Amino acid sequence: MKDSPGLNLLKWVAERPEWKRMWGRDHFLIGGRIATDFRREIDRRGAWGSKFRFFPESNNITMLSIEASPWNNDLAIPYPTSFHPSEDSEVVEWQDRMRRQERPYLFSFSGAPRPSMKTSIRSILIDQCQASSSTCKLLDCREGVTNCDNPIHVMKLYQSSIFCLQPPGDSLTRRSAFESILSGCIPVFFHPGSAYMQYTWHLTKNYTKYSVFIPEKNLWVREFRVNKTLIKFSKEEVAAMREEVIRLIPGIIYSYPRRVRKDENLGDAFDLAVKGNLERIEKFRSAIREGKDPSIGFAERNNSKFKDVNIV
Structure with missing residues (x-):
């Protein structure tokens, strides 16, 4: 049946x-x-x-x-996000807005731990974020907490951050990775199957242009700190990556069905x-x-x- x-x-x-x-x-x-x-x-x-x-x-x-x-x-x-523009101008305006966005936090994480998954690094990332409260912002998505049910909360978090952590969850990929790109926040991946081997039509082949990769195994080393890795990127490197992230926005959103595309670059x-x-x-x-x-x-x-x- x-x-x-x-x-x-x-x-x-x-x-x-x-x-x-x-x-x-x-x-x-x-x-x-x-x-x-x-x-x-x-x-x-x-x-x-x-x-x-x-x-x-x-x-x-x-x-x-x-x-x-x-x-x-x-x-x-x-993954579909909550932004479905009906005109080309809305896409361009959104991109410009993300370029001007103030980002007081070095990095952020939106998600919940996976205590039943022994190989999950989420609890480690949550602990490190909470220990770096001046540079990291956490949006708690544990069961019973409703913050993450509203995409506005997630988008506000990512728009205030330079880097957004995107570890695997129940599977390798996350909708959150595309909310991160939509927010102009540079995604940080921990498994190559979370993006690089998946969205070959939609993401830049050279993943270093728009993201940071930290192998999961690094998180199991007691002395390793995510913030120490991210702080090493210069302002110029961050600006270049963010611009590439913003360039990707038109190709990762699903437009309002009746949108007439006048600019071929905004497919x-x-x-x-x-x-x-x-x-x-x-x-x-x-x-x-x-x-x-x-x-x-x-x-x-x-x-x-x-x-x-x-x-x-």
Whole structure:
């Protein structure tokens, strides 16, 4: 019963005449959750998620979701934020506002600890932030606390900060990373799978231009302090990174649906996702024209997918 809606969808789409052009390899869909939620590998009662992506017809489709999986036909698109401009001028005005924003805090963190996850570094980051109260601002998001339910609180926090900490939570990625970029706050990542290997159509390939990377293992060293790492960046380096972050804003937001884009440089997250996917589909069309099998590698698990970023 849990998997029947997906099966019904696939049965319907596979009967459409459009499907037979490339047997689904020119089709894509949007997943409202992280990609692994659609790849349940067991049928035990109570097992989490759907096995939608393991059905044969689904293997021929590309899924775009807020977090990709190791499979080649699962690709990541930005989490939606609360800013949906209806005119190009609103985007430009917002970017200018973020450039002028006063940022009294060196860094900030919005989130809750994960005491049940032994490998989580969140508690360490919270402790370090509280110990550096003059330079770090914490927004407590523990269960029962409502501060983080209102995006205005999160945005105000990030707009007052130079750097914003973005550790993994229940999964590798966070909506908060995109709220950070939208706020002109330089994201600090602790796992390469949180951004660099995910949003290849939307984020700068050279991650050092817009973010800071601190390996998770550093946090387990008792003497390591995040603030000592961040304070080393010069004003010029910070200004350059912030400008790159602000440059990314148009491409990570989802505009109001009726927005008319007059400036091609202000394409939104949807535009970039469709453009990237169409280019990908054209590669498979070319393979067919050349007599190659387009299924090779299309839906395979690729364990090196998240290992192709050179982290220094």
